[in-house]
Amino acid sequence: MITRMSSLFLRTLREDPADAEVPSHKLLVRAGYVRRVAPGIYSWLPLGLRVLRRIEGIVRDEMDSMGAQEIQFPALLPREPYEATNRWTEYGPNLFRLKDRKGGDYLLGPTHEELFALTVKGEYSSYKDYPLSLYQIQTKYRDEARPRAGILRGREFLMKDSYSFDLTDEGLVASYQAHRATYVRIFDRLGLKYVIVKATSGAMGGSASEEFLAEVPIGEDTFVRSTASDYAANVEAVVTPAPPARPLDGLAEAQVHHTPGTPTIDTLVAYLNEAGLGREFTAADTLKNVLLKTRQPGAKEWELLAVGVPGDREVDMKRLEASLEPAEVAVLDEADFARNAFLVKGYIGPRALLDNGVRYLVDPRVVTGTAWVTGADKADHHVIDLVAGRDFTPDGTIEAAEVREGDAAPDGEGTLVAARGIEIGHVFQLGRKYSEALGLTALGADSKPITITMGSYGIGVSRLVAVVAEQTHDASGLVWPRQVAPADVHLVIAGKDDTLREAGERLAQELHGRGLDVLLDDRAAASPGVKFKDAELVGVPTILVVGRGLANGVVEVKDRATGDRAEIAVDQVVDHLVTVVRG
Amino acid sequence: MITRMSSLFLRTLREDPADAEVPSHKLLVRAGYVRRVAPGIYSWLPLGLRVLRRIEGIVRDEMDSMGAQEIQFPALLPREPYEATNRWTEYGPNLFRLKDRKGGDYLLGPTHEELFALTVKGEYSSYKDYPLSLYQIQTKYRDEARPRAGILRGREFLMKDSYSFDLTDEGLVASYQAHRATYVRIFDRLGLKYVIVKATSGAMGGSASEEFLAEVPIGEDTFVRSTASDYAANVEAVVTPAPPARPLDGLAEAQVHHTPGTPTIDTLVAYLNEAGLGREFTAADTLKNVLLKTRQPGAKEWELLAVGVPGDREVDMKRLEASLEPAEVAVLDEADFARNAFLVKGYIGPRALLDNGVRYLVDPRVVTGTAWVTGADKADHHVIDLVAGRDFTPDGTIEAAEVREGDAAPDGEGTLVAARGIEIGHVFQLGRKYSEALGLTALGADSKPITITMGSYGIGVSRLVAVVAEQTHDASGLVWPRQVAPADVHLVIAGKDDTLREAGERLAQELHGRGLDVLLDDRAAASPGVKFKDAELVGVPTILVVGRGLANGVVEVKDRATGDRAEIAVDQVVDHLVTVVRG
CATH class of the missing domain: 3.30.930.10 (Bira Bifunctional Protein; Domain 2)
Structure with a gap:
């Protein structure tokens, strides 16, 4: 054509x-x-x-x-x-x-x-x-x-x-x-350059699901990939590698401390490090208990849910929601706290939750034998060295903590980095x-x-x-891969001479005769400069310029993607282009 | 495939x-x-x-x-x-x-x-x-x-x-x-069997327009065609052939007659033929004046319109509306008659219409020199030998009279017959x-x-x-023309023997290798009878049956449209079918 x-x-x-x-x-x-x-x-x-x-x-x-x-x-x-x-x-x-x-x-x-x-x-x-x-x-x-x-x-x-x-x-x-x-x-x-990420099910209901994400900086979807393997996943689907459980023997006893004015992790850590307890505390040593309520589809009543995560991580609501799907999740309002007086804001600990029958799910890092600073269920008090599996046993684990660059990859190889992509396919x-x-x-x-x-x-x-x-454009325009390009060859007649025009027309016919699709820039009014600019913009993979060189028996073939140019003898260019196009 | x-x-x-x-x-x-x-x-x-x-x-x-x-x-x-x-x-x-x-x-x-x-x-x-x-x-x-x-x-x-x-x-x-x-x-x-008919413009507004109508008995559109030429048109688009004008010399004078109780064409013709006027009258000798009102798009006021047609024809409202488009048309109500006392129902003639400035359009057959029996604008009175172009001059002609089978075709060749079609294309x-x-x-x-x-x-x-x-089905099912059929060959394996199955599979592969699309009935559970019936129903143009004849080295090729069957040597049938399909 x-x-x-x-x-x-x-x-x-x-x-x-x-x-x-x-x-x-x-x-x-x-x-x-x-x-x-x-x-x-x-x-x-x-x-x-x-x-x-x-x-x-x-x-x-x-x-x-x-x-x-x-x-x-x-x-x-x-x-x-x-x-x-x-x-x-x-x-x-x-x-x-x-x-x-x-x-x-x-x-x-x-x-x-x-x-x-x-x-x-x-x-x-x-x-x-x-x-x-x-x-x-x-x-x-x-x-x-x-x-x-x-x-x-x-x-x-x-x-x-x-x-x-x-x-x-x-x-x-x-x-x-x-x-x-x-x-x-x-x-x-x-x-395409793409990754296959484990996806959550979204609103569709069901089990296994993967998304094909094309990597582009302007992508709407964030995903993580490993620095060392081909692991990739939606943030919602990242499974936190749980450390092995530790022996309970020889761990210090839990101790309640008076920690006045420490309702946040920052104030708590600062207080502890100034209290002269003989060791340095970081936010990662604390266990933050976030209170929520959930409701199953079709149910009328909300149910309390406590989520315990290391204090150096926020709860990622999208990950939390994905974990609890299809149940709804909401934060507590003042009336909820009023109804449940055992919840002491800023000082909530596992004890009161478990004693009062609140469903309590923790981050997978909270394994047996880990010791935590956490709320003592009493205003201005925290407990130190509260050991999971000894002093409290949660109802299970949940993927709710934020995923961060540098986290270990779930497959054990390398660490996670963030990337952006666009969903191009979904299997479900x-x-x-x-x-x-x-x-x-x-x-x-x-x-x-x-x-x-x-x-x-x-x-x-x-x-x-x-x-x-x-994925393929450059500063000058589109750069189509050959298999989807709107034509095989963009033939520019770069000048108004009859000889150029005749040669261009003849080459177009010959290429057409060999089964190639030719976009022929035969515009009489457009300058060569305008034609070159348009050819770059339109993005056909091979540009054939019939111009001044014709007097010396050559035409120019340009690869749109690489920018490589070659002068080819006019009587060999059709064969040459057929080879270029057919590969 | x-x-x-x-x-x-x-x-x-x-x-x-x-x-x-x-x-x-x-x-x-x-x-x-x-x-x-x-x-x-x-x-x-x-x-x-x-x-x-x-x-x-x-x-x-x-x-x-x-x-x-x-x-x-x-x-x-x-x-x-x-x-x-x-x-x-x-x-x-x-x-x-x-x-x-x-x-x-x-x-x-x-x-x-x-x-x-x-x-x-x-x-x-x-x-x-x-x-x-x-x-x-x-x-x-x-x-x-x-x-x-x-x-x-x-x-x-x-x-x-x-x-x-x-x-x-x-x-x-x-x-x-x-x-x-x-x-x-x-x-x-x-x-396809189709005609191209002159069409009116419909709601689109504009000038020339033709419809392509496929002729089928169940068609929604009625059209007329000539018995002797390829003339065809929507009824709305039929142009009545006007007879030549006749000389006025020597025509009888118009005479008003007392015609008591003759408000309809039937009663009028019966009265005249019993009145002993020395000649026979038919409905075709009378001029029926139908009163309507029209309104241009956007206009508020209705305008009176009188349409004169030979008394043996009804006014076809669809033809009338098409002629007046884009104006609206409505019939008069009692209030309209009351406001226009010169309109004497059942006895309306050209005189009162023209004297009172009513727009008066007549059938193209009402040419100069034709003499008519029509209303005398006075109850129980008609005028005989009122001559167009002598006694009255209408404001123009209009295509409003019904078109009937047997009418002369507008192109002068043959007469019109009615047919039914479905619109498949429209150029406008x-x-x-x-x-x-x-x-x-x-x-x-x-x-x-x-x-x-x-x-x-x-x-x-x-x-x-x-x-x-x-247009192509028969009593047994669909009968696709080759160019649109869902496959080239419908290959029926008519039996459960391994030899039949193997031969069928081999022939399918060979036909496929020659570029033909094969619909292969390889169902194990279906009887040959069921397969034959389905092949007729599905309507692929060529049916190849691999059945009992195989023992004698032949298979059967059936033409779905004609029903023709031929036994072909199994080692020649692929070549044969390629010829049949490629033509």
């Missing part, structure tokens, strides 16, 4: 759009790939649509190869299935809801678990029908509170979502692994939540019904256009 | 779905191509999606060939552009409207004139940029009052819509003709309505702004799946 810039529906912009902050957004608008229609809602212009379709093609190719079958659901969906799974309500304001002319409730699908489950239920009935993997590449809608960064977080976007259906947990694991391997192939083919063992809610069962060999277990897998296809741009 | 029935997500049904009335709907559901999700909202299962994609591919190929450029707009659109053109209101209940989390008004795009015009306005500014044709293949939404016939009239559907942008009226005509020719190629490639000279409303202009060579003139062109892509099915 030859695409002529003289008639292509493309106008590049010299200025960044006013609403753009991230590089991919700026460049995709400036290079004429997308245009904003409304917040988080974009149009695809010709070059953008080509990149989108090429990425879509790679995703489809790999999904087909793994044996998943493509179907397509509508985007406009009736309320009922989403009511059955409670997501009509749970989604809250993220869901676009509307009524039809008869007053019926509809929504714009944010994800299609319900429809897939119901459709399989409609077609399949026997255990012999399974396993099954279905997918679609389809437009989705989420009314994001803060649509941002162009197509990176839109409200209308293209997604590949797939679902696996299995009879057994082992089957689900196999389907999950097959999807995971397919995602690795897809993102590798796209040339959904389990039986949706099959149970919607009655998806198969008749077993023994004529008994088997509840199907599902997996759910997503790739943000339109988002990938921006993610690839984030 | 080899698609195995043993794992394909497909369950055929023996019974017609309860809500289906038309053949394509019944068969597409029974053969497992589509499934209903809500009224007018369908899912595409694997085979259905393949047919849809193949049709989409043909449409895209031809659009690209004509030089139109593909882009893609969102389906979720903000209200403002549709407010600017008044379509937010005009669309009425057909438009799906919704609010986002901030209360902003949005709609699901039923068609995208506004977005295309605004986008071109955003990119282009000079006369040098034009002409331009853009298209998209995109999901559209219309909240039909009566969604019906499966995907034939859905509420969510896939459409190719394109728009041309020209500087001049001549340019628009050229763009229109290019689109029209492209549509002819597309529908020809799909093997939109003119400057949208560019004016949205300010789409180009700076001319003389630095003066030129308002762009637009064309709008649509093809119902998902509907075409049903239309092709309507």
Whole structure:
């Protein structure tokens, strides 16, 4: 195909759009790939649509190869299935809801678990029908509170979502692994730099889950990675390596001290170090007990929960919430403290909690044999050398303390560093939540019904256009990897001479004849300088310049990514470019 | 590609779905191509999606060939552009409207004139940029009052819509003709039987317009065609052939007759024929004057309008409305008659109308020199031999009389017959309505702004799946034309012997190796009878049966459309099928 810039529906912009902050957004608008229609809602212009379709093609190719079958659901969906799974309500304001002319409730699908489950239920009935993997590449809608960064977080976007259906947990694991391997192939083919992080389940309910995060400085998701291994995880999913339990023999007795005016860790540590106790204390020696209340889904009553963490760490509410999911968590109000007089603010210790039946979970570092400075349940008093497993036994451990750079990596290799990424894929063992809610069962060999277990897998296809741009652009513009570029060769006719024009046209035809897609800058009015700038901005991987050198029988071939230039004899350049493009 | 029935997500049904009335709907559901999700909202299962994609591919190929450029707009659109053109209101209940989390008004795009015009306005500014044709293949939404016939009239559907942008009226005509020719190629490639009818403009506003109607007995649109030429038109667009004017010399004088109790054409004709006037009268000799009122858009006042048609024809309100568009039309109420005492019900004649300044339009058959029996503007009186052009001169002609089978075709060849069809395409000279409303202009060579003139062109892509099915099915099932079929060969392993299975598998691999798509019925549990029935239902054009003949070295090749069967030597069948498929 030859695409002529003289008639292509493309106008590049010299200025960044006013609403753009991230590089991919700026460049995709400036290079004429997308245009904003409304917040988080974009149009695809010709070059953008080509990149989108090429990425879509790679995703489809790999999904087909793994044996998943493509179907397509509508985007406009009736309320009922989403009511059955409670997501009509749970989604809250993220869901676009509307009524039809008869007053019926509809929504714009944010994800299609319900429809897939119901459709399989409609077609399949026997255990012999399974396993099954279905997918679609389809437009989705989420009314994001803060649509941002162009197509990176839109409200209308293209997604590949797939679902696996299995009879057994082992089957689900196999389907999950097959999807995971397919995602690795897809993102590798796209040339992306990404990590696979253990993720929590989010609002979906279920068990194992991993996210594919593309590493970019402007990423919304924070994750940690090891300095020494390929361990990577969402902060919510980091498992604190617990030290080994220590022997109790020979540990000092617990002693209550009068510590006036020390309701905070800082005041406490300062007081202790001035008290002349013969040793130095740090915040890490203290055990901070944070009081919260939790409520299980559907329950009316709140329940008290105490979380004990080393005093040098804050409680990370996101980690705490992820650990307690699907229960709700809230902080205590004055009325809660009034109702529970045994809670002495600033001086809460394990004793009062355990004596009064408060559920008490501690950081995994609080192992048997560790000694702590903590509250003595009496104003202005703390206890020193309170030993876990001797003086108190918590109800269990919880991942709630903040994760910090320099923490030991959970796999024992190296330490953690923080990084930022964008979610590009998600694989998720959904389990039986949706099959149970919607009655998806198969008749077993023994004529008994088997509840199907599902997996759910997503790739943000339109988002990938921006993610690839984030990872590959440079100061001059976009730099597409060959496999997704909108053309193979950007041919610039750098001058108005008839000879240049004729040579350019002939080379374009010859390249086309060899099966290459050529973006031909044949604009009569544009100067060579403007054409070069546009070629850098548009980002086709190979730029062929037909210019002054032609008089000496050479043209210039430039690699957009490396900037390498080479003069090639005009009668050899077609062969040369075919080799460059085909590899 | 080899698609195995043993794992394909497909369950055929023996019974017609309860809500289906038309053949394509019944068969597409029974053969497992589509499934209903809500009224007018369908899912595409694997085979259905393949047919849809193949049709989409043909449409895209031809659009690209004509030089139109593909882009893609969102389906979720903000209200403002549709407010600017008044379509937010005009669309009425057909438009799906919704609010986002901030209360902003949005709609699901039923068609995208506004977005295309605004986008071109955003990119282009000079006369040098034009002409331009853009298209998209995109999901559209219309909240039909009566969604019906499966995907034939859905509420969510896939459409190719394109728009041309020209500087001049001549340019628009050229763009229109290019689109029209492209549509002819597309529908020809799909093997459809269709007609191109002159259409009225509908709610779109504008000038020339044609519809492509696929002829099917279950079609919603009535049209007329000539018995002797390829003339075809919507009934609203039929132009009545006017007879030549006749000389006035020697015509009898007009005479008022007392015709008591003759307020209707029937009573009048009966009275005249019994009155012994020396000649026979028919309803066709009478001139019936129908009183209406019209109002221009935006106007407050209604204006009287009289329409004169030969007494043997009714006024066709749809034809009348199409002729008067965009004005509204209403019938007179008693108060209108009371206010206009010169209107003597049942006896209204041209004289009173013209004397009192009522706009008076007549059927094109009422040419100068024709003599009529009509009202004498006095109760129980008619006038005979009132001659057009001598005794009265109407304000003009109007296409309002009903069109009947047997009427002369407007092109002078043959007579009209009625037929039914489904709209599959629409080409439309939109003119400057949208560019004016949205300010789409180009700076001319003389630095003066030129308002762009637009064309709008649509093809119902998902509907075409049903239309092709309507035109090609038979009593046993679907019968796909090769170019859109979900596979090239349906290979039935008709038995459980290992030799049959092995031969079937080997042939499938060989066909696949030759580039053919094979649907392989390798189901172990299904009987040959079930497999044959399913093959007929699914409708792949060529069925290859590996069965008992294999012992004699032959397999059976069946043409799904003609039913022709041939025994072919098993070692020659791959070559044979490649020839059959490639043609």
